Amino acid sequence: MCSIEKILVSIVLINILQLETYVCAKNNSKIIMYEAKENYKFLITGGYRPKIDNLAKYVVSIRGKKYKRFFGDDHNCGGSIISPKVILTAAHCVCMIASRIELRPSDLLVVAGTPRRLVVTEKTQVLKVDKVIRHIYYCPITIRNDIALLFLLKNIYEDGVSAQRISLQTNIFPPYTFCTLLGWGRIFTLGPTPDLILHADIYILPTEICKASYIHFGFGMMCARDETDFEKDSCTGDSGGPLICNGSLTGIVSFGFGCGVPYRVSYYTNVTSYLDWIRENGFGKLSSVNFISLILLQIFIIEGM
Numbered sequence: 001m002c003s004i005e006k007i008l009v010s011i012v013l014i015n016i017l018q019l020e021t022y023v024c025a026k027n028n029s030k031i032i033m034y035e036a037k038e039n040y041k042f043l044i045t046g047g048y049r050p051k052i053d054n055l056a057k058y059v060v061s062i063r064g065k066k067y068k069r070f071f072g073d074d075h076n077c078g079g080s081i082i083s084p085k086v087i088l089t090a091a092h093c094v095c096m097i098a099s100r101i102e103l104r105p106s107d108l109l110v111v112a113g114t115p116r117r118l119v120v121t122e123k124t125q126v127l128k129v130d131k132v133i134r135h136i137y138y139c140p141i142t143i144r145n146d147i148a149l150l151f152l153l154k155n156i157y158e159d160g161v162s163a164q165r166i167s168l169q170t171n172i173f174p175p176y177t178f179c180t181l182l183g184w185g186r187i188f189t190l191g192p193t194p195d196l197i198l199h200a201d202i203y204i205l206p207t208e209i210c211k212a213s214y215i216h217f218g219f220g221m222m223c224a225r226d227e228t229d230f231e232k233d234s235c236t237g238d239s240g241g242p243l244i245c246n247g248s249l250t251g252i253v254s255f256g257f258g259c260g261v262p263y264r265v266s267y268y269t270n271v272t273s274y275l276d277w278i279r280e281n282g283f284g285k286l287s288s289v290n291f292i293s294l295i296l297l298q299i300f301i302i303e304g305m
């Protein structure tokens with residue numbers, strides 16, 4: 001899965017990776033600095049804001065436990081609400097820099113209910129994390145199995161307008177199906193991060209294209225871009241956030257080589273490949289907890305009688 005002989009090749013790759021947010025990020029390399037000068041373009045990157053945003057309600061901002069100077073300045077990653085208690089995100093969003101060392105639940109906060117990153121609105125919900133489950137075969141070198149779940153201490157209040165769970169993708173799409181990417185990531189390489197969430201419409205590319213530009217491409221990965229408009233792309237801070245196809249959660253922003261760089265695809269975790277993992281580790285664990293509380297409840301009811 002994550003063998004030592006891959007490390008040398010991978011170090012080179014990791015140096016040019018930059019979709020990581022600062023929790024799992026390497027220090028920005030010179031290559032990126034150079035590219036930033038060459039490609040000073042608006043990237044989620046290339047994003048837009050719809051008049052009526054029907055998708056932002058599914059997305060949360062994952063942050064540190066305490067902001068530095070103002071609310072939201074510690075945004076690290078995006079995530080998706082898959083149940084009132086469970087957030088789906090990328091594994092690299094919940095670990096230390098390029099390692100497998102997991103962050104503690106108390107190091108993380110989830111902010112739901114608002115498309116604004118920096119403003120506390122009446123809909124803003126700030127939620128503590130109770131537990132982190134990262135895929136045990138997540139490999140920080142190949143970035144395989146870049147998937148994790150956050151269990152919240154309290155349920156997200158779902159009103160269907162500002163916060164809502166999203167269904168997981170069970171359909172298989174042909175290549176070149178358009179999907180929507182959402183996030184608060186940088187609007188261009190090393191550029192600022194927006195307050196109001198951005199969208200970009202990109203499409204899933206054929207596997208051969210994904211393989212051609214990443215030697216570790218394998219199970220559970222997919223790649224996406226809009227080959228007619230390379231400015232549309234995910235960037236630092238979009239990690240962990242959703243790629244939504246036909247209304248369901250299909251991809252998790254994972255990594256890429258620069259942002260909005262022509263002829264470079266970006267990589268996503270294929271949610272459909274992990275349906276069993278999500279069910280076992282997410283919903284499975286939840287239902288067993290509920291089952292136990294149900295038994296306890298019954299015991300109490302019987303004792304009370």
Ligand SMILES: *[C@@H]1O[C@H](CO)[C@@H](O)[C@H](O)[C@H]1NC(C)=O
Nearest residue numbers: 022025026027028029030097
């Ligand atoms: C990145 O590296 C440079 C030079 O190696 C250093 O000056 C800078 O403080 C580092 N930045 C971070 C965020 O670690």
Ligand SMILES: *[C@@H]1O[C@H](CO)[C@@H](O)[C@H](O)[C@H]1NC(C)=O
Nearest residue numbers: 170171172173174245246247
């Ligand atoms: C898109 O979603 C609709 C309703 O959720 C479903 O009926 C349809 O089959 C989906 N389309 C594809 C191509 O999966």
Ligand SMILES: *[C@@H]1O[C@H](CO)[C@@H](O)[C@H](O)[C@H]1NC(C)=O
Nearest residue numbers: 172204207221222270272273
């Ligand atoms: C995503 O995973 C599913 C299930 O493993 C697979 O059938 C599908 O082809 C994958 N999608 C892409 C774009 O690779």
